[in-house]
Amino acid sequence: xxxxxxxxxxxxxxxxxxxxxxxxxxxxxxxxxxxxxxxxxxxxxxxxxxxxxxxxxxxxxxxxxxxxxxxxxxxxxxxxxxxxxxxxxxxxxxxxxxxxxxxxxxxxxxxxxxxxxxxxxxxxxxxxxxxxxxxxxxxxxxxxxxxxxxxxxxxxxxxxxxxxxxxxxxxxxxxxxxxxxxxxxxxxxxxxxxxxxxxxxxxxxxxx
Amino acid sequence: xxxxxxxxxxxxxxxxxxxxxxxxxxxxxxxxxxxxxxxxxxxxxxxxxxxxxxxxxxxxxxxxxxxxxxxxxxxxxxxxxxxxxxxxxxxxxxxxxxxxxxxxxxxxxxxxxxxxxxxxxxxxxxxxxxxxxxxxxxxxxxxxxxxxxxxxxxxxxxxxxxxxxxxxxxxxxxxxxxxxxxxxxxxxxxxxxxxxxxxxxxxxxxxxxxxxxxxxxxxxxxxxxxxxxxxxxxxxxxxxxxxxxxxxxxxxxxxxxxxxxxxxxxxxxxxxxxxxxxxxxxxxxxxxxxxxxxxxxxxxxxxxxxxxxxxxxxxxxxxxxxxxxxxxxxxxxxxxxxxxxxxxxxxxxxxxxxxxxxxxxxxxxxxxxxxxxxxxxxxxxxxxxxxxxxxxxxxxxxxxxxxxxxxxxxxxxxxxxxxxxxxxxxxxxxxxxxxxxxxxxxxxxxxxxxxxxxxxxxxxxxxxxxxxxxxxxxxxxxxxxxxxxxxxxxxxxxxxxxxxxxxxxxxxxxxxxxxxxxxxxxxxxxxxxxxxxxxxxxxxxxxxxxxxxxxxxxxxxxxxxxxxxxx
Numbered sequence: 001x002x003x004x005x006x007x008x009x010x011x012x013x014x015x016x017x018x019x020x021x022x023x024x025x026x027x028x029x030x031x032x033x034x035x036x037x038x039x040x041x042x043x044x045x046x047x048x049x050x051x052x053x054x055x056x057x058x059x060x061x062x063x064x065x066x067x068x069x070x071x072x073x074x075x076x077x078x079x080x081x082x083x084x085x086x087x088x089x090x091x092x093x094x095x096x097x098x099x100x101x102x103x104x105x106x107x108x109x110x111x112x113x114x115x116x117x118x119x120x121x122x123x124x125x126x127x128x129x130x131x132x133x134x135x136x137x138x139x140x141x142x143x144x145x146x147x148x149x150x151x152x153x154x155x156x157x158x159x160x161x162x163x164x165x166x167x168x169x170x171x172x173x174x175x176x177x178x179x180x181x182x183x184x185x186x187x188x189x190x191x192x193x194x195x196x197x198x199x200x201x202x203x204x205x206x207x208x
Numbered sequence: 209x210x211x212x213x214x215x216x217x218x219x220x221x222x223x224x225x226x227x228x229x230x231x232x233x234x235x236x237x238x239x240x241x242x243x244x245x246x247x248x249x250x251x252x253x254x255x256x257x258x259x260x261x262x263x264x265x266x267x268x269x270x271x272x273x274x275x276x277x278x279x280x281x282x283x284x285x286x287x288x289x290x291x292x293x294x295x296x297x298x299x300x301x302x303x304x305x306x307x308x309x310x311x312x313x314x315x316x317x318x319x320x321x322x323x324x325x326x327x328x329x330x331x332x333x334x335x336x337x338x339x340x341x342x343x344x345x346x347x348x349x350x351x352x353x354x355x356x357x358x359x360x361x362x363x364x365x366x367x368x369x370x371x372x373x374x375x376x377x378x379x380x381x382x383x384x385x386x387x388x389x390x391x392x393x394x395x396x397x398x399x400x401x402x403x404x405x406x407x408x409x410x411x412x413x414x415x416x417x418x419x420x421x422x423x424x425x426x427x428x429x430x431x432x433x434x435x436x437x438x439x440x441x442x443x444x445x446x447x448x449x450x451x452x453x454x455x456x457x458x459x460x461x462x463x464x465x466x467x468x469x470x471x472x473x474x475x476x477x478x479x480x481x482x483x484x485x486x487x488x489x490x491x492x493x494x495x496x497x498x499x500x501x502x503x504x505x506x507x508x509x510x511x512x513x514x515x516x517x518x519x520x521x522x523x524x525x526x527x528x529x530x531x532x533x534x535x536x537x538x539x540x541x542x543x544x545x546x547x548x549x550x551x552x553x554x555x556x557x558x559x560x561x562x563x564x565x566x567x568x569x570x571x572x573x574x575x576x577x578x579x580x581x582x583x584x585x586x587x588x589x590x591x592x593x594x595x596x597x598x599x600x601x602x603x604x605x606x607x608x609x610x611x612x613x614x615x616x617x618x619x620x621x622x623x624x625x626x627x628x629x630x631x632x633x634x635x636x637x638x639x640x641x642x643x644x645x646x647x648x649x650x651x652x653x654x655x656x657x658x659x660x661x662x663x664x665x666x667x668x669x670x671x672x673x674x675x676x677x678x679x680x681x682x683x684x685x686x687x688x689x690x691x692x693x694x695x696x697x698x699x700x701x702x703x704x705x706x707x708x709x710x711x712x713x714x715x716x717x718x719x720x721x722x723x724x725x726x727x728x729x730x731x732x733x734x735x736x737x738x739x740x741x742x743x744x745x746x747x748x749x750x751x752x753x754x755x756x757x758x759x760x761x762x763x764x765x766x767x768x769x770x771x772x773x774x775x
Contacts (some may be wrong), residue, residue: 028325028398035390039428046432046462050447053458063453138444141453147435148445 026182033186037193040156044197047152048204051145062134062142070134070142078206081124082198085157088117089195092164096188099171102178111168114191125154130164146205153201156194163187223283231729241335243327245731248334249313249384250627256304259341263296268689279669287354288370292344294357295374296468299381300341302612306477307388307423308334310619311416313627315392317720317727318410320401320735325394329387336384340354341449344377356666358463361448361456363443375438382427382434385473389423392416401719404738407498408750412613414501415480418508422469426512430466433459457522464515472511474608475575476504478615479546482568485618487743488534488716489565490557494743496549503542510539512757520588521595528590536586547576562714567618570645574610578603581656599659605652617644617695624699629725630706632698640694647691650684695749711760717742717749722756 055061062070095110129147134140137147167187170176176184232238240245269289273281316324324330351368353359364371393442396417396540400409409417437459439445446452448459479500487494494500516524516532550572559565581603584590617640625631654677659665663674670678712721717740723732737755744750 025398028394031397032326032329032390032394034422035393039386039390039424042425042428043432046429046465047436049437050432050458050462052453053461054447054453057455058453138446141446144439144447144454144709148439 002155018181026180029182030084030185033189037189040193041197044149044152044200046147047149048200051149051204054141054145058141060093065135065140065141065142070140073132073134073146073206074128075206076127077124078202081121082202084117084124085121085198088114089122089192091117092188092191096184099176099181099184100178104171107171108168111164111171115161115168116166118157118164118191122157122161123156125150127159149201150205153194153197160187160191160194163190212693219576225290237563241331243323243331245312245316245323245327245330246627246727248330249309251334252304252308252312252337255338255341256301256309259296259300260305262345263293263301264689264692265565266290266293266296268685269293271685272503273668274670274678275682277672277675277678281668282719284354287356287666288348288352290666291353291356291359291374292348295344295353295378297608298357298474299378300337300344302474302608302616303381303385304337305616306474306612307385307416307419308337309390310412310477310481310616310623311392313421314414314619314623314720315413316399317626317723317731318413318718319399319404320719320738321394321395321399322731324391324502325399326391329391332433333384333387333391336380338406340377340380340384343373343380347371347373347377358467359437360572361437361440361454361459362450364437365449372438372441375434375441379431379434379438381558382431385423385427386431389420389427392420393424396420400738401430401735402737403752407501408738408741409501410742411483411494411497411500413476415483415504418504419473419476420509422473422511426466426469426473429462430470433466435464436462457519457524460519460522461516461524464518465512468515468518469508472507475615476507476610478571479504480611481615481619481622482550482571483546484716484718485564485568485622485760486553487745488569488622488714489562490554490559491715491745492553492557493745494549495552495555497741498745499545500549503545506542507539510535510542514539517586517591533586533588537583543579547572547579561638562621563634563641564618564621564714566638566641566645567614567621568642570648571611571614571618573743574606574614574645574648578610580604581606585710596664597659598655598663598665601665602652602655602659605655606695608649609652614644617641617756618674620699621697622714623720625709626720626725626727628703628706629709630702631709631713632695632702632706636694636698641692641699643687643691643694645678647688649686649689651681654681711757717745717762719751722749722751722754722760724757 060069063073064070091110091113095107095114098104098106098110132146134146135143137143164187167183170183217730231244232242242248249282266289269281270286270293273279273286273289279286312324312330316322347370350370350373352370353364353374353524354367355363355371359371359374396409396413436445436447440447440449440454444452446454448454448456450456483494483500514532514536516528517536520529550568554569561569581599585594585600585603621632621637658674658677661674663670709725711723711724714721719732719736722736732754734753734755736751738750739752740750742750751759
């Protein structure tokens, strides 16, 4: 082992390893966050499997409870609520883009709109729960799968709203600038993830 | 494998690290809430070791009960004892040992990293582990879980409150596993030393990567199953109760979708340990490096497609049986590749029968036997006879004790000098290996024919004709338990009286042996560039720019067996 090669290797450093390799870098955090979202997808998938499995055990859906077939869910209201959530995905996208380009005023507008739309979605879900005609959480497998899955999703939206609020507060504290904004990227990813999960749930419960 | 020499090496930048975080000095920050992966690994070792003793004592309670065909314990207590024994051994002993302890200690050192990717996450993941164990133990006060470690409904729905605590405990340890999995994957993908490509990683790192992937994906599915069971037990939400439209078979699908990959979570790191121990003690390059590495990944992927082989007698759709049987049998291919590669590594080597090596060779024998009985169980016609009998108990202990625990013992003997800087007494270690091997086989081998004769598992009393072999098993199991005292005493003895190990007592070639024992807080003062896979015994070490500890790079082992191999 000669040190010459080592010196040469160090001198010809074109890869930029030296500075960054033992710090928690952006791409490490990004990979970690994406892996976290992947394992969260599995959590939803397991419950979706349970729902489809239970649905497959009976001939007709919705199931029959106390001699009456349960009604289907209220589609028009869910469509309205979905538009609210998807709209918040659009505003979140614009919030991040405006932050990247240093337009802090527009960032505030879009970030605020995202949080308001998220809260609106949660209120809509609360309204839907209180008016649902399919019985309670523990009345049937319909209630069990619907309230558990959409409730888990609602919990994720709630956490997302809190998360976005913290991120917004952090931008005011000067944690991020136009070059370093990993928290905002992660928040955007999380928010889109919640949107995508809703697409699946909407199809599975309201259309299918 | 090409012998890399520095003159032909292209400019691989090695990392110069002048920015080293100071080591925390206070006791709490240094030993209790440390973010150093090595300290966290010690914490896992100690905690999992304590649970190993507790779960082992529960196992001995099972064996004491079965000394007489009329049973000694009341059946109710017996059910709780074997359920908690199984749950603890799986979730609080083996998984934390192989991932939390060995993975945390060895993997970052082997890839030349200073720590894992997210040290704080590592700390958080560890501190979910002791509370999970305490919750599970506390369940004895509320009527412990009594439907086996699998907790099938509807029995688990009717059990007292302890089963809900079981759900909480396993949920908690599951989150810990998931976080560890994410952490390890990012570490392995992003923090390898310069020049360490995937095919230059030590095989233990490959095994850790495959395990981390399984932990990350499968454990979340278990979390869903547990959450549903908890909701049903506490709030009556119907998922599993057939009287309310649920399906008990749904639990079996969700549980085994996790728990079959979980057996690979338990065995893959042990495969990695064996892949490190065997080349070192036969002083030969590992045979079939790439095949061993890729077969770990193949096992991890196939492991997700076989869960229903646990359910052949459950009444699931019959057309599912054939594909699950065939895919299960396919797993024998990557596993067989590993076994043959290890045997070829030993073949013609200058084998030094140290304690670690004896356990590794014992592993090859017992794990292969467990694999063979697994093949029987995978075949639907045979499984219909064997399902729910003592045959299954024999099989699972051959793969989990003869596999994972033998791997853990091999790893402990192998890395103990690195972890503590002291050598264990080698003769006592070899005695431990031999007694364990003999007592293990006397304990678990008779279970196979007892099962074939029709003795069911999970019963507190049994037919009088099975009594003789049950007494043989019980008495052997006492020796098996007692043999564990040898390694415990050996460890305690070596901490004070063991010979100083030096950086590289075995003459091994992976990176962790290039630094002092125990390693400094920052692991590597300078991180080397890596030019090749580490197993080329006989060639110069493939590291450039390493500030190696004096004596580490000569690769001359201290012969502990007194047997100097002829060259």
